[in-house]
Amino acid sequence: xxxxxxxxxxxxxxEAPRPSFGRRLxxxxxxxxxxxNFQKLIEHFVATLILLNVGSMLVEQIPEIYxxxxxxxxxxxxxxxxVFTVEYVLRFALSPYQKDMVGKRFPRIAYAISPFxxxxxxxxxxxxxxxxxxxxxxxxxxxxxLRLLKxxxxxxxxxxxxxxxxxxxxxxxxxxxxxxxxxxxxxxxHFFDLFIIGWVVISVISVLLETVESAxxxxxxxFAVLDSLAVAVFTTEYLMRIxxxxxDPRFKEAYAGRIRYAFTPGAVIDALAVMPFFLEALxxxxxxxxxxxxxxxLRLLKxxxxxxxxxxxWDGIKxxxxxxxxxxxxxxLVIILCGSLGYLLEHAAxxxxxxxxxxxxxxxxxxxxxxxxxxxxxxxxxxxxxxSLMALLGIALVAIPSGILSxxxxxxxxxxxxxxxxxxxxxxxxxxxxxxxxxxxxxDARRLHISEAELASMIKIAQxxxxxxxxxxxxxxxxxxxxxxxxxxxxxxxxxxxxKQLVYIADTQMSGIMKSTEEAxxxxxxxxxxxxxxxxxxxxx
Numbered sequence: 001x002x003x004x005x006x007x008x009x010x011x012x013x014x015e016a017p018r019p020s021f022g023r024r025l026x027x028x029x030x031x032x033x034x035x036x037n038f039q040k041l042i043e044h045f046v047a048t049l050i051l052l053n054v055g056s057m058l059v060e061q062i063p064e065i066y067x068x069x070x071x072x073x074x075x076x077x078x079x080x081x082x083v084f085t086v087e088y089v090l091r092f093a094l095s096p097y098q099k100d101m102v103g104k105r106f107p108r109i110a111y112a113i114s115p116f117x118x119x120x121x122x123x124x125x126x127x128x129x130x131x132x133x134x135x136x137x138x139x140x141x142x143x144x145x146l147r148l149l150k151x152x153x154x155x156x157x158x159x160x161x162x163x164x165x166x167x168x169x170x171x172x173x174x175x176x177x178x179x180x181x182x183x184x185x186x187x188x189x190h191f192f193d194l195f196i197i198g199w200v201v202i203s204v205i206s207v208l209l210e211t212v213e214s215a216x217x218x219x220x221x222x223f224a225v226l227d228s229l230a231v232a233v234f235t236t237e238y239l240m241r242i243x244x245x246x247x248d249p250r251f252k253e254a255y256a257g258r259i260r261y262a263f264t265p266g267a268v269i270d271a272l273a274v275m276p277f278f279l280e281a282l283x284x285x286x287x288x289x290x291x292x293x294x295x296x297x298l299r300l301l302k303x304x305x306x307x308x309x310x311x312x313x314w315d316g317i318k319x320x321x322x323x324x325x326x327x328x329x330x331x332x333l334v335i336i337l338c339g340s341l342g343y344l345l346e347h348a349a350x351x352x353x354x355x356x357x358x359x360x361x362x363x364x365x366x367x368x369x370x371x372x373x374x375x376x377x378x379x380x381x382x383x384x385x386x387x388s389l390m391a392l393l394g395i396a397l398v399a400i401p402s403g404i405l406s407x408x409x410x411x412x413x414x415x416x417x418x419x420x421x422x423x424x425x426x427x428x429x430x431x432x433x434x435x436x437x438x439x440x441x442x443x444d445a446r447r448l449h450i451s452e453a454e455l456a457s458m459i460k461i462a463q464x465x466x467x468x469x470x471x472x473x474x475x476x477x478x479x480x481x482x483x484x485x486x487x488x489x490x491x492x493x494x495x496x497x498x499x500k501q502l503v504y505i506a507d508t509q510m511s512g513i514m515k516s517t518e519e520a521x522x523x524x525x526x527x528x529x530x531x532x533x534x535x536x537x538x539x540x541x
Contacts, residue, residue, distance in 0.1 A: 022093070022094055022096070022097060023097055025094060026094040026097040026098075027097075029042060029090070029094075030042070030090070030091065030094060030098075031097075033099070036452075042087075043153075043154055046083070046084075046087060046150065046153075047150075047151060047154055049080055049083060049084075050147050050148065050150050050151055051198075052076075052080075053077075053080050053147050054145075054147070054148060056073060056076055056077070057145065059073075060073055062218065062219065062222070064218045065218075077127075080147075081124055081127045084120070084123055084124045084147070084150075085124050087120065088117075088120045088121060088124060091111070091117070091120065092108060092111060092112065092117065093108075095107050095108050095110075095111035095112075095117075096108065098111065115152075116152075116153050119146075119149040119150055119152060119153065120150060120153075122146045122149065123146050123147040123149065123150050126146070154187075154191075155191070157187075158186060158187035158188050158191060159188060161186045161187060161188075162177070162178075162184075162185070162186045162187070162188040165177070165183070165184045165185075165186050166184050169184070172243065172244050172246075172247060173244075173247055175240050175243060175244040176244035176245075176247040176248075177189060178192050178240070179192060179237065179240045179241050179244060180241075180244065180247075180248070181443075183436065183439065183440075195233075196233070196234075196237055196302070197303065199229075199230055199233045199234070200299050200300065200302050200303055202226065202230065203226065203227070203230040203296065203299050204296075204297065204299055204300055206223050206226045206227060206230075207227075207294075207296045207297055209223070210223050227277065227296070228277075230299075231274050231277045231278075234270065234273050234274050234299070234302075235274050237270065238267075238270040238271065238273075238274065241261075241267065241270065242258055242261065242262065242267070245257065245258060245261040246258065248261075266305055269298065269301045269302055269304070269305075270302065272295065272298045272301075273296070273298055273299040273301075273302055275295075276295045276296055277296075312409060312412050312413055312416065313405075313408075313409050313412075315412050316405070316408030316409045316411065316412035317405070317408060319408060319411075319412065320404055320405075320407075320408040320411075323404055324401060324404050324405065324408075327400045327401045327404055328401060330397070330400075331368075331397050331398070331400070331401070334368065334393070334397055335361060335364045335365055335368060336361060336364075338364040338367070338368065338386070338390050339357055339358075339360040339361035339362075339363065339364035339365075340357055340360065341386060342354060342360040342363055342364060342378065342383065342386065342387075343356070343357045343359075343360035345378065345380055345382050345383040345386060346360070346378050346379070346380060346383045347360075349379055349380050349383075350378075350379060353376045354376070359376075362376070363376040364390070367387055367390045367391060367394065368390055368391075368393065368394030368397060368398060369394060369398055370391060370394055370395060370398070372391075416444075417450065420441065420444050420445070420450070420455075420458065421458060421461075421462070423440075423441065423444070424441065424458055424459055424462040425462050425465070427441075428462050428463065433459065441455060441459075442455065499527065499531060500531055500534075503528065503531045503532060510528070514528050514529075
């Protein structure tokens with residue numbers, strides 16, 4: 001026993017040295033291999049700030065906007081320089097902890113001459129040089145465009161990941177991976193979606209501001225350029241989707257498949273987003289098609305492609321279509337009957353307002369919906385009494401479809417979450433969830449707005465259920481094991497193996513419980529101590 005104790009004592013590794021402050025700071029802020037740190041948040045914040053800087057530089061070219069707000073633009077530029085400078089200094093100071101700099105003799109110098117560091121320096125250098133060198137203000141503004149190069153810090157790793165994921169695949173498959181969600185898209189697909197969403201927002205804001213006379217007077221040319229660029233972007237996206245849709249098994253035929261895709265709701269929305277521009281350009285000499293410009297607002301519908309909530313609502317509506325249709329049918333009957341009754345009671349007193357049943361139906365809709373514009377109102381005693389009843393009845397009738405829609409959305413969300421639980425259980429058949437399966441689960445979790453903690457809890461529950469199922473199956477074999485010693489021995493060996501795995505995995509957490517006389521029996525502590533000693537003996541020095 002003393003020999004074993006000495007072996008165990010000698011095999012205990014010395015306590016690991018505490019990481020330095022720089023190492024801890026790099027791990028928390030900049031390490032891309034650590035999940036849950038601030039690295040992605042910092043990258044996204046810097047990328048957003050870069051895009052805002054580009055937008056600021058473009059707006060500065062409009063004197064009517066820049067001159068009255070010169071101080072505000074200068075403050076934003078100074079704030080951006082401070083943020084970019086802090087980022088550069090932080091990356092330079094913590095560069096020895098970067099994976100590609102570890103082991104180098106002068107890691108900070110090696111980092112300073114690396115492409116990313118040079119880009120970061122060029123984005124702030126013109127600002128500091130202007131303090132010592134008399135630079136023309138216009139030249140200084142142009143040099144600020146170098147900040148765009150900082151986006152390569154995000155784009156280059158994403159492109160390398162995309163290239164590795166699509167190695168050996170065709171050009172059309174590359175295009176499909178960019179525009180459609182799949183395991184081959186990586187970050188590039190995510191950036192493509194953000195790019196399209198950004199242009200939708202810019203385009204819609206431009207259309208809204210065009211209707212403001214003062215804004216249109218100042219920015220007419222800019223609005224025209226923005227619309228042309230937006231059409232170019234959306235047309236390119238539409239052609240990419242038409243070209244690559246045949247990679248989807250639903251549209252695999254070269255011609256028939258693309259035609260089928262062209263009539264899907266998403267493709268129709270994409271076509272409507274650019275059609276007004278081309279119709280006006282081609283047919284303006286024949287017809288006055290300026291009214292088509294308002295249909296550019298249909299570009300907002302493109303955002304439904306990127307909204308999982310929209311799909312959930314639509315799936316819920318399809319599932320409850322019968323119930324929703326029945327409620328609207330009842331509501332329609334009540335509207336027609338009330339309109340007819342209103343016409344009967346009020347036509348003689350107000351022939352100009354209740355001139356027909358269709359006109360009275362308008363009054364019925366306004367009353368039942370509790371809007372009550374007041375442009376049509378009854379004046380007879382019976383008409384007012386009926387109107388009061390309709391107002392009370394409308395509260396219940398109009399609320400029915402709303403309640404059904406709300407319940408349909410909630411039920412659809414519950415069904416989708418239950419489906420994730422079923423997927424996890426299926427993935428646990430081999431007692432393991434690999435990286436590809438974990439990525440699929442994380443994608444579904446993001447779509448259903450399930451947090452990482454909730455997903456981890458669902459996986460733990462599935463693991464626990466899997467272990468309980470194994471134990472139940474083992475109990476079913478106890479009768480056979482009583483008659484077959486070899487089977488009993490195999491089951492005993494399996495139990496010992498499971499106990500070893502538990503101790504090896506959760507040794508630190510279990511040790512405190514095992515030391516408690518209330519939680520563990522003497523036999524359990526004895527078995528646990530033997531496994532721990534065996535683990536220590538087998539551990540390499």
